Amino acid sequence: MKPRPKDVIKQAACAFDAELHTRAYSTTHADSAQLDRLLSFLPTKDNQVLLDLATGAGYVAMELAHRYPQASVVGLDIAEGAIAKNIELAEQMKLRNIRFSVFDGITLPFEADRFSAVFCRYGLHHFPLLHTTLAEIDRTLQKTGKVIIADAVKSGRDDSDFINKFQHLKRDGHVRMYTKGELVRIFKRYGLLLEEVFESSLTFTRASTDEYEQLISTTCTPALAAYDLSTANGFIQLTLPIFNGVFVRQSA
Ligand SMILES: C[S@@+](CC[C@H](N)C(=O)[O-])C[C@H]1O[C@@H](n2cnc3c(N)ncnc32)[C@H](O)[C@@H]1O
Numbered sequence: 001m002k003p004r005p006k007d008v009i010k011q012a013a014c015a016f017d018a019e020l021h022t023r024a025y026s027t028t029h030a031d032s033a034q035l036d037r038l039l040s041f042l043p044t045k046d047n048q049v050l051l052d053l054a055t056g057a058g059y060v061a062m063e064l065a066h067r068y069p070q071a072s073v074v075g076l077d078i079a080e081g082a083i084a085k086n087i088e089l090a091e092q093m094k095l096r097n098i099r100f101s102v103f104d105g106i107t108l109p110f111e112a113d114r115f116s117a118v119f120c121r122y123g124l125h126h127f128p129l130l131h132t133t134l135a136e137i138d139r140t141l142q143k144t145g146k147v148i149i150a151d152a153v154k155s156g157r158d159d160s161d162f163i164n165k166f167q168h169l170k171r172d173g174h175v176r177m178y179t180k181g182e183l184v185r186i187f188k189r190y191g192l193l194l195e196e197v198f199e200s201s202l203t204f205t206r207a208s209t210d211e212y213e214q215l216i217s218t219t220c221t222p223a224l225a226a227y228d229l230s231t232a233n234g235f236i237q238l239t240l241p242i243f244n245g246v247f248v249r250q251s252a
Contacts, residue, residue, distance in 0.1 A: 003128075005105075005106065005128035005129050006105075008126075008128040008173045008175060009078055009104070009105035009106075009128060009173065010173075011171060011172065011173040012078060012079075012105075012126050012172055012173020013078040013079050013080065013105075013173070015170075015171065015172035015173060016056065016077075016078075016079040016082060016172065016173075017079045017080065017081040017082055019172075020056045020057040020079060020082040020085075021057050021082060021085050025057070026057065026059075028202070028203075028204045029056075029059065029122065029202070030059065031200060031202070033200070034150065034200045034242070034244065035059070035060065035063060037198055037200075037244065038060070038119070038121065038148055038150055038244060039060075039063065039064065039067065041146060041148045041196065041246040042064075042068075042117055042146070042148070043146070045116065046070050047070060047071070047072075048068065048070075048071040048072070048116040048117065049071070049072050049074075049114060049115050049116050050064050050068075050071055050072070050073045050074070050115060050116065050117050050118075050119065051073075051074050051076060051108075051110075051114075051115045051117070051118045051119065051140070052064065052073065052074070052075045052076070052119045052120075052121075053076055053108075053118055053119065053120040053123060053133075053137070054076070054077055054120055054121070054122070054123025054124075054126065054127075055075030055076060055077045055083075055086070055100065056077060056079070056082060056122075056123075057082055057085070057086065058075050058086040058089070058090070058098075058100065059121065060075075060119050060121050061073050061074075061075035061086075061098060061100070061119075062075075062086075062089070062090065062093070062095065062098065064098075064119070065090070065095045065097050065098035066093075066095065068097075069097055070097075071097060072097055072098075073097055073098040073099075074098075074099055074100075074101065074110075075098065075099070075100040075101075076100075076101050076102075076103055076108070076109075077100075077102065077103075078102065078103065078104070078105040079102075080102050083100045083101065083102050086100045087099075087100050105127075105128070106128075106129055106132055106133070106136075107132075107136060108136040108137070108139070108140050110140045111140070112139050112140060113140070113141070113142050113143070114140045114141075114142070115140055115141055115142060115145055116142050116144075116145050116146075117141075117145055117146045117147070117148060118137050118140070118141055118145070118146075118147050118148070119148045119149075120137075120147070120148075120149050120150075120151070121149075121150040121151075122150060122151060122152065122202075123151070124149065124151040124178075124183070125151055125152060125167075125174060125175055125176060125177045125178075126173050126174065126175055127175060128173075128175050130175070130176075130186065131186075131189075134186065134187065134189075134190045134192070135190065137190070138190045138191065138192070141249070143249060144248075144249070145248075145249065146195075146246050146247065146248055147187070147192055147246070147247040147248075148245075148246050148247075149183075149243070149244070149245050149246075149247065150200070150242055150243070150244045151177070151183070151242065151243055152177050152202060152240040152241065152242055152243075153177055153178060153179055153180045153183065153240075153241050153242070153243045154177045154178060154179045154182075155179075155223075155226035155227065155241060156179055156181075156226075157222050157223060157225070157226040158223045158226050158227075159220070159222075159223060160219055160220065160223055162215070162219045162223040162224065162227075163177055163227060163240070164176055164177055165215055166212070166215060166238075169209075169211050169212060169215070170206070177240075180241075180243045183243060183245075184245075187247050188250075191249055191250040192247035192248070192249060192250070193247060193248055193249075193250050194245050194246075194247055195245075195246045195247065195248045196245065196246050197243070197244065197245040197246075198244050198245075199241060199242065199243065199244065200242040200244060201239050201240060201241055201242055202239065202240045202242055203228075203237065203238070203239040203240075204237070204238065204240075205235045205236065205237045206235065206236050207234060207235055207236075208231060208234050208235060208236050212236055216229070216231070216236070227239055227240065227241075
């Protein structure tokens with residue numbers, strides 16, 4: 001049975017609160033070259049109002065606030081503890097143009113046409129109601145606004161949906177990784193067209209368990225090779241392909 005959206009969100013909030021502000025998380029997830037390229041998608045305009053959706057430990061939001069003192073930045077997430085820590089850190093860093101908020105994981109608590117750009121890095125695959133989230137992004141985005149996305153995608157060589165089965169075993173509110181083509185088509189339904197794209201990758205290790213071993217042993221080699229999967233000393237290492245793209249409104 002498909003889990004209820006609110007249970008998925010609760011599981012994600014709990015798992016990420018324990019992980020986001022750890023050294024292990026930042027070592028695996030930081031990528032300054034990718035961050036630079038994502039931020040370069042932003043038009044240079046004064047007085048921008050920017051949303052970092054699924055901000056986590058504020059990796060994108062803090063950098064936006066730091067680089068663009070004239071902009072007003074909002075970091076939104078479901079993980080209350082991480083958001084409280086972000087508020088503390090932003091105060092220590094004397095970032096006056098940023099605020100962080102917690103929300104229900106579905107409805108963006110903002111009026112229509114608020115944001116000049118919405119960023120979402122590594123969050124899409126956790127949204128239990130992706131279509132509602134995209135409708136919410138569309139509602140809160142200004143007419144000429146941009147949506148700047150980075151997310152892990154399923155490889156076209158992964159016929160057995162290995163990566164989604166693998167990620168579900170972590171029980172951190174994983175919902176679904178799409179292929180790049182699927183993502184572009186879903187965004188198009190909301191009038192959001194891909195303007196520019198680049199690829200990056202994210203490599204991580206995870207302690208193995210019987211469940212992981214069983215899954216790996218029953219998955220065909222090309223699917224495992226698509227993620228450069230290797231195992232050694234009780235750990236599994238794999239590399240996720242990352243889709244980075246900027247979308248603009250069809251009517252813009
Ligand atoms: C892999 S982390 C990415 C965090 C950050 N954007 C980064 O680049 O490091 C995924 C984030 O998505 C958040 N998340 C999960 N489900 C969410 C939802 N329904 N709405 C908003 N954020 C959600 C988690 O709390 C977590 O902070």
